[in-house]
Amino acid sequence: EIVLTQSPGTLSLSPGERATLSCRASQSLDNLYLAWYQQRPGQAPRLLVYATSSRATGIADRFSGSGSGTDFTLTISRLEPEDFAVYYCQTYERSSAVFSFGPGTKVEIK
Amino acid sequence: QVQLQESGPGLVKPSESLSLTCTVSAGSFTNNFYWGWIRQPAGKGLEWIGRIYPTGGTDYNPSLRSRVTISIDTSKNQISLKLISVTGADSAIYYCARGGHCRGGSCYSPWGQGTPVTVSS
Numbered sequence: 001e002i003v004l005t006q007s008p009g010t011l012s013l014s015p016g017e018r019a020t021l022s023c024r025a026s027q028s029l030d031n032l033y034l035a036w037y038q039q040r041p042g043q044a045p046r047l048l049v050y051a052t053s054s055r056a057t058g059i060a061d062r063f064s065g066s067g068s069g070t071d072f073t074l075t076i077s078r079l080e081p082e083d084f085a086v087y088y089c090q091t092y093e094r095s096s097a098v099f100s101f102g103p104g105t106k107v108e109i110k
Numbered sequence: 111q112v113q114l115q116e117s118g119p120g121l122v123k124p125s126e127s128l129s130l131t132c133t134v135s136a137g138s139f140t141n142n143f144y145w146g147w148i149r150q151p152a153g154k155g156l157e158w159i160g161r162i163y164p165t166g167g168t169d170y171n172p173s174l175r176s177r178v179t180i181s182i183d184t185s186k187n188q189i190s191l192k193l194i195s196v197t198g199a200d201s202a203i204y205y206c207a208r209g210g211h212c213r214g215g216s217c218y219s220p221w222g223q224g225t226p227v228t229v230s231s
Contacts, residue, residue: 001172030214032214032215032216033216035216035217035218037156037218043223044205044222044223044224045148045156045205045218045221046219046220046221047218047219047220050212050213050216051212051213051214051217056212056219088155088156090156090216090217090218091216092214096172097169098158098169098171098172099161099171099216101155101156101158102155104155104156
């Protein structure tokens with residue numbers, strides 16, 4: 001079973017600043033199988049990035065994903081007020097057909 | 111744009127079964143996608159429960175496999191979740207989501223708004 005860890009748990013930043021969120025896997029991943037979601041308070045999660053670095057439809061270009069192997073990053077270049085939310089990474093283990101999510105990183109207003 | 115709506119009883123007694131339905135907008139069932147259930151206890155993270163293909167094939171979270179069944183009724187545009195022998199640990203918001211609509215096929219989008227379930231006597 002692949003375990004995802006995310007750091008930091010909470011990121012306190014101001015609007016306009018750059019946010020760098022980390023997702024680390026317990027074993028090497030195929031880049032096709034790493035996605036990021038945003039969840040605003042009281043809302044369902046929303047897909048931001050899939051296959052490590054591809055933005056989902058309608059997602060602003062200030063969001064970018066990168067990484068390989070066991071280390072992956074979601075970067076928000078300049079935080080907008082609506083970006084303060086919780087972010088989850090997610091992977092798929094093809095051999096067992098099991099999905100898993102990381103514990104999340106909360107981006108809060110400093 | 112496909113739309114998903116979860117429904118079901120908000121309160122279930124311990125040891126009983128939880129049954130939820132996800133209704134999907136008409137015409138959304140194609141063999142290109144699958145449909146998943148994900149849950150989120152209050153104030154906590156996301157837990158994948160399982161998925162089903164339009165053909166009926168399923169995959170489940172190993173930690174829940176002995177208690178969960180996901181089924182599909184394409185004529186009604188519905189996906190169903192049944193979880194037996196529930197406890198307080200099963201209290202959560204339950205989401206359904208469409209899977210496979212991305213390169214690699216392992217992402218979920220869109221999601222329903224979720225339905226809260228409380229397990230309590």
